[in-house]
Amino acid sequence: MTLRSLFSPGLLSSLAVAGALCLVPLLVANTFQLRVVMLFLIYALVALGLNLLVGLVSLVSLGQAGLYALGAYTVAILATKTGAGFFPAMLGAMAVTAVAGVALAYPTVRVRGVYLAVVTIAFGLIVQNVAIDWRALTGGTLGISNVPRINLGAGPLNTRDLYWLIAAVTFAGFVVHHNLMHSRVGRAMRAVAQSETAARALGIDPIRQRVLAFVLSSVFAGIAGGLYAYLNRYVNPDTFSFSDSIRFLLMVILGGAGTTFGPLIGAGVLTWIPNLLQAFGKWQLFAYGALLALVIFFLPKGIAGSVRDLWMRLRRGRTQVTREAGSWPRPSEAIDTILKVEARVRGPVLQTRGLTIRFGGLSAVSGVTLDIERATVHAIIGPNGAGKTTMLNALSGFYAPTEGSVTLLQDEVGGRSSDRIARSGLTRTFQNTELFADMTVEENVLIGFHARSTAGFLSTLFRLPGFHREARRQRERAALLLDYVGLSAYRDETAGNLAFGHQRRLEIARALAMSPEILLLDEPAAGLTHNEIDELIALIRDLKRLGLTVVLVEHHVDMIMAVSDHVTVLDYGEVIASGPPSAVRDDPKVIEAYFGASLTASGESA
Amino acid sequence: MSTQAAPKPPLLRVTDLGVAYGRVRAVQSVSLEVGAGEFVAVIGSNGAGKSSIMKAISGVLAPVAGRIDFNGADVTGLPSHRLVRAGLAMVPEGRQVFAEQTVEDNLRLGAFVFAATPARIDEAVERGFTLFPRLAERRAQAAGSLSGGEQQMLAIARGLASSPKLLVIDELSLGLAPRVLEMLFPVLESLNRDGLAILLVEQLATQALAVSHRAYVMETGKVTLSGRSGDLARDPAVRQAYLGRA
Numbered sequence: 001m002t003l004r005s006l007f008s009p010g011l012l013s014s015l016a017v018a019g020a021l022c023l024v025p026l027l028v029a030n031t032f033q034l035r036v037v038m039l040f041l042i043y044a045l046v047a048l049g050l051n052l053l054v055g056l057v058s059l060v061s062l063g064q065a066g067l068y069a070l071g072a073y074t075v076a077i078l079a080t081k082t083g084a085g086f087f088p089a090m091l092g093a094m095a096v097t098a099v100a101g102v103a104l105a106y107p108t109v110r111v112r113g114v115y116l117a118v119v120t121i122a123f124g125l126i127v128q129n130v131a132i133d134w135r136a137l138t139g140g141t142l143g144i145s146n147v148p149r150i151n152l153g154a155g156p157l158n159t160r161d162l163y164w165l166i167a168a169v170t171f172a173g174f175v176v177h178h179n180l181m182h183s184r185v186g187r188a189m190r191a192v193a194q195s196e197t198a199a200r201a202l203g204i205d206p207i208r209q210r211v212l213a214f215v216l217s218s219v220f221a222g223i224a225g226g227l228y229a230y231l232n233r234y235v236n237p238d239t240f241s242f243s244d245s246i247r248f249l250l251m252v253i254l255g256g257a258g259t260t261f262g263p264l265i266g267a268g269v270l271t272w273i274p275n276l277l278q279a280f281g282k283w284q285l286f287a288y289g290a291l292l293a294l295v296i297f298f299l300p301k302g303i304a305g306s307v308r309d310l311w312m313r314l315r316r317g318r319t320q321v322t323r324e325a326g327s328w329p330r331p332s333e334a335i336d337t338i339l340k341v342e343a344r345v346r347g348p349v350l351q352t353r354g355l356t357i358r359f360g361g362l363s364a365v366s367g368v369t370l371d372i373e374r375a376t377v378h379a380i381i382g383p384n385g386a387g388k389t390t391m392l393n394a395l396s397g398f399y400a401p402t403e404g405s406v407t408l409l410q411d412e413v414g415g416r417s418s419d420r421i422a423r424s425g426l427t428r429t430f431q432n433t434e435l436f437a438d439m440t441v442e443e444n445v446l447i448g449f450h451a452r453s454t455a456g457f458l459s460t461l462f463r464l465p466g467f468h469r470e471a472r473r474q475r476e477r478a479a480l481l482l483d484y485v486g487l488s489a490y491r492d493e494t495a496g497n498l499a500f501g502h503q504r505r506l507e508i509a510r511a512l513a514m515s516p517e518i519l520l521l522d523e524p525a526a527g528l529t530h531n532e533i534d535e536l537i538a539l540i541r542d543l544k545r546l547g548l549t550v551v552l553v554e555h556h557v558d559m560i561m562a563v564s565d566h567v568t569v570l571d572y573g574e575v576i577a578s579g580p581p582s583a584v585r586d587d588p589k590v591i592e593a594y595f596g597a598s599l600t601a602s603g604e605s606a
Numbered sequence: 607m608s609t610q611a612a613p614k615p616p617l618l619r620v621t622d623l624g625v626a627y628g629r630v631r632a633v634q635s636v637s638l639e640v641g642a643g644e645f646v647a648v649i650g651s652n653g654a655g656k657s658s659i660m661k662a663i664s665g666v667l668a669p670v671a672g673r674i675d676f677n678g679a680d681v682t683g684l685p686s687h688r689l690v691r692a693g694l695a696m697v698p699e700g701r702q703v704f705a706e707q708t709v710e711d712n713l714r715l716g717a718f719v720f721a722a723t724p725a726r727i728d729e730a731v732e733r734g735f736t737l738f739p740r741l742a743e744r745r746a747q748a749a750g751s752l753s754g755g756e757q758q759m760l761a762i763a764r765g766l767a768s769s770p771k772l773l774v775i776d777e778l779s780l781g782l783a784p785r786v787l788e789m790l791f792p793v794l795e796s797l798n799r800d801g802l803a804i805l806l807v808e809q810l811a812t813q814a815l816a817v818s819h820r821a822y823v824m825e826t827g828k829v830t831l832s833g834r835s836g837d838l839a840r841d842p843a844v845r846q847a848y849l850g851r852a
Contacts, residue, residue: 320631320670324826325653384783385753431781432700497627500699500777501652501809526781527699529651529809529848555783595784 010178013260017174021167031159038163038231040271041170042224047251047263048170048177049220054249055258056186057213058193059108063120064248066127067097067218069240071225073131076144076235086150090226097222098215105214109207124245131237143236147229166227173220176461178260180216183460183467184450184474189213191436191447198434201396202514203422203451221248254295256302265303323493325502328486329539335484338477341375341517341547345410349374349518349549350395350426354404357390357573364390365573367404372518372551372566375544379552379560379581382570383594388553389431391570392520395551396428397421409517423451428520429507431553437496441487441506444495445478448513481509485539500527508539518549525556537563557595561585569594615678617642617772617803618663618694624671625658632658634827635672640772640805645798647814647835648807649848650824656807657699659824660776663805664696665689677771695770699777701761705750709741712749712760716767734763737793755786762793772803779810791817811848815839823848 028034046068053059071093078084078092100123107119131138138144149156150165157165180186192199192206199206229235247270255266273288280287299306350372357365365387372378380388393399395406397418406414413421436444455470482488485505490498495506504524511519521540525533533556540550540563554560560567560581567584569577571593577584584590616639625633633655640646648656661667663674665686674682676694686696695716704712710731717730735742738759744752749760758778765773778794779787787810795817798804808814815821815835823831823844831838838844 316629320626320629322631322634322827323653382783383753384755384781384786493630494628497630497632499632499653499655499657523781526779527652527777527809529649529811531847532651555781557784 010182010260014171014175014178017264018171021171024167025160025163034159034163035231036271038166039228040267041166042228042231043248043251043271044264044267045170045173045224045227046221046248047255047267048173049217049224050248051252051255051257051259051263052177052180052189052220053213053217054252055262056181056189056193057210059112059210059213060117060249061104061120061214061217062117062242062245062249063104063122063124063127064217064221065240065242065244066120066124067100067221068225068228068244068248069127069131069235069237070097070100071222072229072235072240073138073144073225074222075226075229076147077137079147079229080144086152086230090223093222093226094219097218097225101215101218102211104218105207105211108210108214121242121245124240124242128237128240128242131240139236141237143234145234147233147235149233150230162231166231169223169227173223174264177220177263179461179463181258181260184446184453184455184471185212185457185460187439187443187447188450190439191450194436194438195434197398197430198436199447200398200418201422201428201430201434202448202510203419203427204447205417205419250292252302254292254302256304256306256308259302259304259308262302262304269303323489325490325505326483326486326488328484328505328535329542330484330486331542332480332484334480336546338480339512339515339543339546339548341515343374343547347410348372348407349409350551351407352395352404353407355391355394355401355406356403357387357394357399358402363573365394365570368570368573368575370568370575370578372549374549375547376565377540377544377550377552377563379554379564379567380570381554381560381567381594382576386570387573388570389522390573392428392522392551392553396426396520419451422514422516425517426520427511427514427516427518429504429511429522429524431522431526433500433503433507435495435498435503435507435510437494439495440492441482441495441498442475442478442491444506444510445481445513446474448481448510449474449477451514478513481512484512485509486535501529501532504528512543516548518551519543520551520553522553523555524552525554525559533559614642615675616640617644617677618805619675620659620663620672621675622672623659623662623669623674625655625662625667626670627658631670632827633662633669636824636827636829637672638822638829638832640803642771643798643801643803644820645795645804645818646806647818647821648805648824649809649811649814649821651847652809653826654824655827656824657776660696660699660774660805660807664694664698664774666696666698690768690770693769693771695765695768695773697758697761697765697773697775697778700780701754701757703749703752703757703760703764706748708746709749709752709760710745712764713741713767716764730767730769734767737766737797738763754781755783755790758782758786758790762790766797766802770802772805773797774805776807778806778808779813787813811844812839815849 024037028037046064050064053061074093074096075089078089104123108116132141188204189209191204192209196206251266251270252263254269256262277284277287348371352368352370355365355368356363380391382388394401397416400415405412408424408426453470455467459467482491485508487502487505524536528536537559543550564581567581568575569584569590577587577590618640620638623633623636636659650656662669665684668683673680676692681689713731713734714727717727740756741759741763778790791813794804806814815838818835821835821838822829
């Protein structure tokens with residue numbers, strides 16, 4: 001996708017939706033039909049909000065009717081008991097549902113999937129039962145009637161005016177939904193859903209993203225509930241049952257989770273199909289169920305998702321292409337300015353003192369003291385199971401030290417979360433690569449920029465000028481980084497389809513997008529050929545030239561000897577040798593524990 | 607014996623194989639063979655299509671062109687579990703042990719498809735422990751808690767538990783310490799001497815060429831060279847590109 005294709009379809013689809021909304025009053029004959037359209041718009045708003053949750057952070061809520069009820073009851077209560085006007089009542093509904101959204105997001109710190117679904121079901125049931133039993137406030141099973149008509153100053157709105165108001169609100173919801181989907185915030189949310197570990201290493205706090213998604217989806221439902229109270233002028237608990245929650249989720253899935261138009265299509269189908277199926281008489285419900293099952297079976301990505309895939313396939317045609325990676329690294333002045341590190345503090349950039357990591361009774365790392373100097377390459381080697389990866393996890397904040405300290409840039413960071421450590425200037429790659437496999441190569445790199453982005457949340461939601469400027473600059477920089485690692489040809493391919501060695505290069509490019517001061521590489525040479533290892537060595541040297549500090553866990557002896565300034569050898573979690581590569585290589589203890597006799601004598605290091 | 611007997615077909619014959627991800631063609635038109643009891647290596651840089659061929663051969667990915675014959679039958683597009691029953695087992699890239707199950711259960715799962723009787727499953731499990739005594743010491747441990755080298759042993763032993771005729775190994779050396787490799791390569795050689803055919807994809811070309819009988823060199827989706835491993839190891843172009851010395 002180019003910049004133009006990213007934004008102009010958004011503009012076109014917004015215009016299409018706005019046009020359709022303007023045509024409705026001309027086409028609809030009577031008030032009853034107009035009311036059905038308004039109900040559809042309200043459902044669409046709930047579905048749009050739910051799509052942010054399902055489509056972006058991949059969390060499923062079966063309690064959306066509860067949030068919808070909270071919005072409706074808040075408006076009904078404020079309007080009837082305090083005489084609040086439209087705006088204060090709606091703001092109240094937004095505030096109440098936002099708080100509920102935070103409360104619902106809290107369990108996601110611990111549970112996901114089926115367990116989270118159960119939590120949201122429970123939430124929906126609680127709301128409905130409170131509505132039934134707190135008679136003094138909610139009117140019990142009878143509910144609250146006589147919700148006043150909306151009065152914006154020029155007298156109560158008639159049905160047609162109410163339509164325009166609801167249409168405007170839903171349209172605004174559609175635009176915000178679209179903008180969020182196609183922005184760095186939406187990208188960060190999808191990243192969290194695909195690999196929480198990688199997201200953390202890139203400075204993205206997964207909890208924050210999930211809370212944000214939950215709050216937005218709750219507020220969408222709250223606004224929809226408020227509009228419903230004004231439309232119906234009467235609320236009672238029957239409207240907000242568990243089956244309504246299921247229907248909202250179905251709208252999203254049927255329409256196509258994660259797509260721009262899916263929620264609108266899903267809400268439309270589920271609003272009108274039941275009426276159209278009345279011809280089936282007593283078989284109506286059966287036909288409804290059968291239709292849903294068929295659509296989901298044949299269009300597993302939902303209606304909009306399947307249409308999109310089909311369109312992509314037609315557009316690309318059947319011609320097959322081959323891609324070839326370029327040589328790397330390809331230094332340039334532009335890359336230098338992106339990656340160059342200015343020394344802000346003196347002395348070692350990363351230190352540990354008596355670092356110990358214990359799992360149960362087992363010490364994976366015990367009493368390790370290290371000083372890693374600025375702009376050097378520091379290798380950590382040792383047999384499989386010696387605690388090397390555990391060390392990297394402790395340095396990057398994925399494990400908290402059981403004992404001892406970790407100091408990053410003169411700052412004690414032991415126990416600090418990995419995403420905060422990443423934002424402080426230390427990032428990493430992973431042994432088995434942790435890419436966002438379903439995203440494109442370019443998107444992976446763009447996520448690396450997320451933590452360093454300055455365009456704010458509001459600027460993202462409403463596409464203020466700063467947003468476009470930054471988005472353009474980040475795409476230019478991503479192109480430079482992909483060129484640096486020789487992957488320009490793969491820019492639009494799905495990351496998960498890359499060869500393993502190319503995934504490693506991409507992971508490095510993504511880490512470099514953060515402009516780190518310290519880069520931890522976990523076995524970067526694994527799966528590379530000799531030629532590629534030579535290129536990797538050149539890359540590490542180039543990073544060192546730019547002032548980056550590289551910490552390297554590696555098994556490839558030639559490479560360690562060629563590139564490291566300092567080698568620390570671990571065995572059973574303890575340092576058995578530490579020093580310049582030539583000294584460590586001849587250390588009898590290291591030969592015994594790690595190299596083995598024949599490989600040092602001949603083989604790889606010959 | 608009949609005098610006009612046709613030469614025995616190879617155990618595995620891959621003919622004009624093509625593999626693609628979406629519209630990106632990873633493998634152009636590759637043909638290769640592995641004879642019964644033969645040890646064959648495939649080497650080449652990243653993106654050359656080695657792993658894609660392995661995925662097609664082991665039924666993980668359906669090829670877009672070509673044909674795969676195994677043990678005299680066309681197996682093109684057959685799913686992995688049917689291939690395992692036919693005698694083709696796979697040790698996948700990155701090992702992929704069942705991390706939360708015990709070492710012994712991993713081996714039992716490997717034997718499951720092949721041996722329906724408990725006695726034969728036990729026998730297969732014990733064979734694995736005899737091959738790698740380290741695994742026997744850790745039989746009740748969760749597989750995920752093993753070191754990388756031990757996991758690779760487990761992945762090999764699990765592949766062997768189905769008593770295959772051909773073992774396909776994708777990236778044996780990935781993330782393994784030199785000492786572990788020093789131990790694993792001889793194990794493969796001895797399995798091969800006992801009659802097991804092996805197809806090994808490996809980035810460490812030196813070792814791959816040292817243990818195999820024949821090898822194929824791949825570049826950008828095509829086989830560019832093939833021959834006896836000893837000859838390839840002496841070939842100047844191969845030495846320059848894959849062995850790190852001229």
